[in-house]
Amino acid sequence: MTNQHQNSNYKILKLFSKFISFQSVSTDHKRFDEILKTVEFIKKELIDIGFQVKILKKASVPPLIIASYNFCTDRGKNCKTIGIYAHYDVQPEDPLDQWNTPPFELTIKDNKFYGRGVADDKGHIIQILTSIKRLIEVNKLKNNIILIFEGEEETGSTHFEELISKVKRELGKIDVFYLLDFGVKDKNCGKILFGLRGLIGFELTVQTAKTDLHSGIFGNMVNNPVQIIAELLTKIKNNQTGKILIPSFYKKIKKPTKNELFYLEKAKKNNRDLLTKIFPSFDVNGIISGYTKEGIKTIIPASATVKFSFRLIEEQNPNEIEKIVLTFVKKNLSTGIKYSLRTLAKLMPFHTDIDDSYIKKSADIFKQVFDDVVFTRTGGSVGAASTLRKLFKKPVVMTGFVLEDANIHSPNENYDEEMFFKGIIALEKIFAQ
Ligand SMILES: [Zn+2]
Incomplete structure (x- = not known):
């Protein structure tokens, strides 16, 4: 030197x-x-x-x-x-x-x-x-x-x-x-x-009662917000296949070009799970509800909140995906259920x-x-x-x-x-x- x-x-x-x-x-x-x-x-x-x-x-x-x-x-x-x-x-x-x-x-x-x-x-x-x-x-x-x-x-x-x-x-x-x-x-x-990839994240709150209720008295009679959210989540994604089940979610996606595929295959050699990282995905980021401390508390929670997000690829505009998700949630929560859904973040x-x-x-x-x-x-x-x-x-x-x-x-x-x-x-x- x-x-x-x-x-x-x-x-x-x-x-x-x-x-x-x-x-x-x-x-x-x-x-x-x-x-x-x-x-x-x-x-x-x-x-x-x-x-x-x-x-x-x-x-x-x-x-x-x-x-x-x-x-x-x-x-x-x-x-x-x-x-x-x-x-x-x-x-x-x-x-x-x-x-x-x-x-x-x-x-x-x-x-x-x-x-x-x-x-x-x-x-x-x-x-x-x-x-x-x-x-x-x-x-x-x-x-x-x-x-x-x-x-x-x-x-x-x-x-x-x-x-x-x-x-x-x-x-x-x-x-x-x-x-x-x-x-x-x-x-x-x-x-x-x-x-x-782009991103869109949501926060959904389902409210079924004014306060937590006694499960021995109200069980079978009232809706449980955690159950409602869990059922909705299973409708959003098939966990076995990873496929997102919301209609029109994949509609705009094009296949990678020949040239892109060639380089992706090459890159895949030292990164085996690459292909899974470049497709859209859905994840639940957290659920907040009910009693989570030590021991048991036999309640039906009054409300539950879930945060979930999607990773998007290039043809998926977050604004369009937002509309699709809002419609889907509305359609799949049975009538009369009180909920609020808000968008937390959007990235193109x-x-x-x-x-x-x-x-x-x-x-x-x-x-x-x-x-x-x-x-x-x-x-x-x-x-x-x-x-x-x-x-x-x-x-x-x-x-x-x-x-x-x-x-x-x-x-x-x-x-x-x-x-x-x-x-x-x-x-x-x-x-x-
Ligand atoms: Zn950095």
Whole structure:
């Protein structure tokens, strides 16, 4: 390793270490100060690199950082505007006693970085900043860059759409979005995600009496709300086959294209349950009712509440699914039963065409840095991805370099050192072309 390299690695680690020391836990309002400190820290770093920085604020909401670096003005073939998304907030560190190193101290051990947020998603932010800084230094940055760093990803991106809409015009120039918040299966293979599932969640309350009733007196005479909910749930999904039984639920779904199937089969080799993760699904998330403490209490509960949700795929618009579910519940609860059904969350599913030129080009670059690349879809939902797609209708390339054993959201979160530095190289190549 040359001196120059050692020096630049030292600087990266210093920056990384400071970044990890901020406890930017977005779900904990008591640490909102830490969020603000984190924003100041990133802002300063961005200004040092040469970015123009905007901090979009709303009272008690983690600010959204928008930073642009204009390299060229002749927007066209040789000059693209690349939007890069990542998030600076982290999950809480508990349970603290399960950490082998202090969560808010960057620790290097066995060729891995340890600390809360190293993998999700602060490490990616450091990689982004480092790659751009290096390119600017050697005069090889070939595109305009707009960075979008969110601070409430871990709490569901509640204000992301509202904040981003304030800079809709500026962001409208973006030709392609890179979302760096993902990982790979193994070290020698890069990964690009081209689809994410959407989500819709509900809360249903069935009320059958004003108060809990004595089961010895009222049993057989009144409806039991838990029983009503249980029967409804069995009508929503066949547990043996996994099939969702609500009419029209699957109506709009198209089969994957030949090309998609080819890559999905390839990705399936090292991820056997992949196919189950990319179809719609239904799950009960919780039931609240009756007596659940120690011993017996012979009552008929007055009410029961169930939370349930569906993961959706690209042709399933959550607004349409919402209507279908409302109609289904209404039809299947017998008349006279008092209930309320409300929607808790809606996220659009989406997918980018894998024949898109940005996806192809990124894949070529990954093949140079890693041995191979896989394309796949994933079962989760990322609020920012759906919002960016909905507002700007540009290709979205979702990628990242974190390994599967990174323990994101768990104690001992880590980022493999080799992947961290290889990732920087991959990003440099992408931003330089
Ligand atoms: Zn993340």
